[in-house]
Amino acid sequence: MLTITYSPAHTLVPTYECFNRCSYCNFRREPGEDSWLTMAAAQQKLQQLAGLGVREILILAGEVHPQSSRRQAWFELIYNLGKIALDLGFYPHTNAGPLSRSEMARLKEVNFSLGLMLEQISPRLLTTVHRQAPSKDPQLRLEQLQLAGELAIPFTTGLLLGIGETDQEVADSLMAIAKVQRRYGHIQEVILQPHSPGQRQTDGIPAYGSQKLVEVVTLAREILPAEITLQIPPNLVANFSALLACLAAGVRDLGGIVPIDEVNPDYHHRSVEQLSQLLKENSYNLEPRFPVYPAYFNWLDPSLQRCLPDSVAAKG
Numbered sequence: 001m002l003t004i005t006y007s008p009a010h011t012l013v014p015t016y017e018c019f020n021r022c023s024y025c026n027f028r029r030e031p032g033e034d035s036w037l038t039m040a041a042a043q044q045k046l047q048q049l050a051g052l053g054v055r056e057i058l059i060l061a062g063e064v065h066p067q068s069s070r071r072q073a074w075f076e077l078i079y080n081l082g083k084i085a086l087d088l089g090f091y092p093h094t095n096a097g098p099l100s101r102s103e104m105a106r107l108k109e110v111n112f113s114l115g116l117m118l119e120q121i122s123p124r125l126l127t128t129v130h131r132q133a134p135s136k137d138p139q140l141r142l143e144q145l146q147l148a149g150e151l152a153i154p155f156t157t158g159l160l161l162g163i164g165e166t167d168q169e170v171a172d173s174l175m176a177i178a179k180v181q182r183r184y185g186h187i188q189e190v191i192l193q194p195h196s197p198g199q200r201q202t203d204g205i206p207a208y209g210s211q212k213l214v215e216v217v218t219l220a221r222e223i224l225p226a227e228i229t230l231q232i233p234p235n236l237v238a239n240f241s242a243l244l245a246c247l248a249a250g251v252r253d254l255g256g257i258v259p260i261d262e263v264n265p266d267y268h269h270r271s272v273e274q275l276s277q278l279l280k281e282n283s284y285n286l287e288p289r290f291p292v293y294p295a296y297f298n299w300l301d302p303s304l305q306r307c308l309p310d311s312v313a314a315k316g
């Protein structure tokens with residue numbers, strides 16, 4: 001039986017406020033209109049999660065402008081959330097948008113991997129869906145992938161599909177990821193994220209079709225180096241047969257299975273038990289994983305390596 005992995009996860013949102021306005025975003029709030037997560041509330045939440053099988057704490061944040069006087073406080077909150085999650089025995093993974101070199105280096109101390117979606121490499125989208133989103137400059141995002149490579153951080157990136165890109169631009173985006181991977185070797189997984197419309201976004205773009213998604217999986221498997229795992233969030237795939245087609249085309253991971261998908265709150269996950277049963281009926285074995293893949297265990301700071309169970313660490 002082929003093994004498909006998932007990450008038993010819970011999401012913490014330090015803040016929904018964001019100075020970008022991606023037209024497809026259902027997550028962001030206007031700066032000033034969102035109160036930030038307090039350390040006390042986070043601590044309480046994490047304590048409730050103890051013993052429930054959760055491994056990854058996904059720290060997913062709206063962004064404060066790099067030049068803002070509030071950036072430092074924003075960053076310290078994100079760092080400290082990773083720190084308490086770690087201290088309570090969880091495995092943090094942070095995606096907080098583009099970071100400075102020193103911010104990224106510090107987050108490495110308390111995270112098992114970091115993430116940032118390339119979205120798409122085409123600068124054309126800066127005049128459409130990303131017109132009011134300076135953080136989505138593809139060159140800036142590519143530099144972030146390189147920076148993570150230089151800092152030897154196991155990394156998750158990916159494409160957002162169906163935001164106005166052409167087929168050629170999808171291929172270009174995949175080739176750009178393949179190129180950084182051949183230089184640094186730090187990209188453990190690529191998420192192929194189908195755009196999924198929600199209640200709050202400001203545009204009217206439709207859901208990305210399943211047929212196209214399967215085609216992109218096939219293309220990604222051709223373009224990306226074999227060591228990169230392809231991830232698709234199953235809650236964003238229209239039906240189970242489409243998910244099976246994605247698996248047949250090369251997807252091997254289902255990402256974080258969380259109670260609430262904070263980015264796409266209208267799309268619920270099936271329970272792990274149900275997913276596992278459905279997969280078993282189709283000769284797939286569903287297994288939990290950590291937010292860092294075994295091949296990268298020895299890239300982690302020794303203090304983090306010590307947090308992984310011996311049996312698992314030995315495979316690294």
Ligand SMILES: O=c1nc2n(C[C@H](O)[C@H](O)[C@H](O)CO)c3cc(O)ccc3cc-2c(=O)[nH]1
Pocket residue numbers: 007009056058093094095114115116117156157189191233254255256257258260261262263264290291292
């Ligand atoms: O539940 C979610 N998890 C998301 N994750 C988490 C992901 O599913 C995995 O849990 C992590 O990549 C750890 O391997 C992301 C991680 C990234 O680094 C970048 C983007 C995402 C996007 C989502 C998302 O939209 N919803």
Ligand SMILES: C[C@H]1O[C@@H](n2cnc3c(N)ncnc32)[C@H](O)[C@@H]1O
Pocket residue numbers: 024025026095116117119159160193194195196197198201263264
């Ligand atoms: C955290 C990641 O979530 C993705 N993201 C943001 N909005 C949507 C949406 N409506 N549908 C699917 N994915 C989305 C982006 O790729 C972002 O980088």
Ligand code: SF4
Pocket residue numbers: 018019020021022025026027028061062063097133135
């Ligand atoms: S997708 Fe991320 S960067 Fe864009 S508006 Fe939403 S929170 Fe901000």
